[in-house]
Amino acid sequence: MQKTVVELYRQHHSIRAIAAATKRSYGSTHRALKQAGIEFRSRSWRPRTPHIPARHIPIR
DSSP: OHHHHHHHHHTTOOHHHHHHHHTOOHHHHHHHHHHTTOOOOOTTOOOSSOOOOGGGSOOO
16 A cells, blocks of 8 residues: 555645545555655645546556
């Protein structure tokens, strides 16, 4: 599951959207990214792509 979380974050999905799509808490999703050594985006970061609701995020 950690691999999926990392892939989704690198595709510019928010931690909250990833947590909802993977049915995990925000904290466990954040922890998985931290353990993977991900460099977090700043809070002022804005996506360049339109918002994709969590139910539409493809989980492999």
